[in-house]
Amino acid sequence: MKQRYFVYGLIGTLILMGLISGCASNNPAANSTKPVELNVSAALGLKEALFDIQKQYEAIHPDVKIVYNLGAAGNLQTQIEQGAPADIFISAAQQQLDNLQKKNLIKPDSRINLVGNQLVLVVPNDSRLGLTDFKDLAQDSVKKFGLGAPETVPAGQYGVEVLKAVGVWDKVKDKAVLGKDVRTLVAYAETGNVDASIVFSTVAATSSKVKVAAAAPPGTHQAIVFPGAVLAGTKHAQEAEQFLHYLAGPEAMKIFQKYGFIPLTNKQ
Incomplete structure (x- = not known):
């Protein structure tokens, strides 16, 4: 008798498991x-x-x-x-x-x-260099400026175009500290590791530690x-x-x- 009850119990358990499985298969949440x-x-x-x-x-x-x-x-x-x-x-x-x-x-x-987007020149908030134009990077008071690596960073490509268009690229290219991306360039300016950086205006706006000193003149670079x-x-x-x-x-x-x-x- 005990063996018979065990078999009945086992069959009942299997049937119950089948019912539960069937319900799960009809449940959209279970099949999601x-x-x-x-x-x-x-x-x-x-x-x-x-x-x-x-x-x-x-x-x-x-x-x-x-x-x-x-x-x-x-x-x-x-x-x-x-x-x-x-x-x-x-x-x-x-x-x-x-x-x-x-x-x-x-x-x-x-x-x-x-x-x-727009290309801008940013400087640390406490900068006293009085930069108001991309041309000002040629001043002796500017020792280093941040520029995206032109081969990989579009902001750097645009930056070189601007500097060539305003006639100072040959004078300033040796001052350029190349950055791997625009966020890095902003960080360079924030920490004072460079006197200025060339970045997109939207990226400049994410930092409270830099200010925009100048915007790229119209026609000095390809449309961003x-x-x-x-x-x-x-x-x-x-x-x-x-x-x-x-x-x-x-x-x-x-x-x-x-x-x-x-x-x-x-x-x-």
Whole structure:
């Protein structure tokens, strides 16, 4: 009898487990899949705006998780060329996207100009050098200034253009302390390691320890554009295109503008 009761009990337990399993299979929560993870390589200068947009986007698209890889645009380009995972690339200049397009690493039809920016000269808040123009970097009182490495940092590329346009590049190039990205350049100025740094205005605005001494004169550099595109090798083309479209839309633009960016949503 004991053996019979044991068998009956075992059968009952198995039936109960089957019922529980069946209920779980009919429960949407139990069957929910993990959100699609979008890897977005983006210029470091967009950091604050992109994180705000991420919160906003994920709130209305819980099926998508945005993962950012932020850095100097040139370095990000190299990472993508070497096979780093990325679904979207947002640069701080056209050159990096041009290079990737030549290698068929982006989807040309997805390419879009998102926002613009302004190039400025920043100095420590307590600076007494009286700098008011990019030309002033040629003064003997200026010993060192921060400049993004032109090969990898778009702000550095634009900076060289300005200094050449105003006629002082040959006089000041030996004073340049090259930085790996715009945040580093601001830090150089904050700590007084340089007398001034050339950065984007939106990045300058994130620091309370520096002030803008001058803005680049109109026509002295190529238009500053932050373009984006979907990578050719993405496994989530639909979700990537949807997010890039959102970045170019009115809700995201409100956030970009809050941080000082200029809306530029013209397709290439």
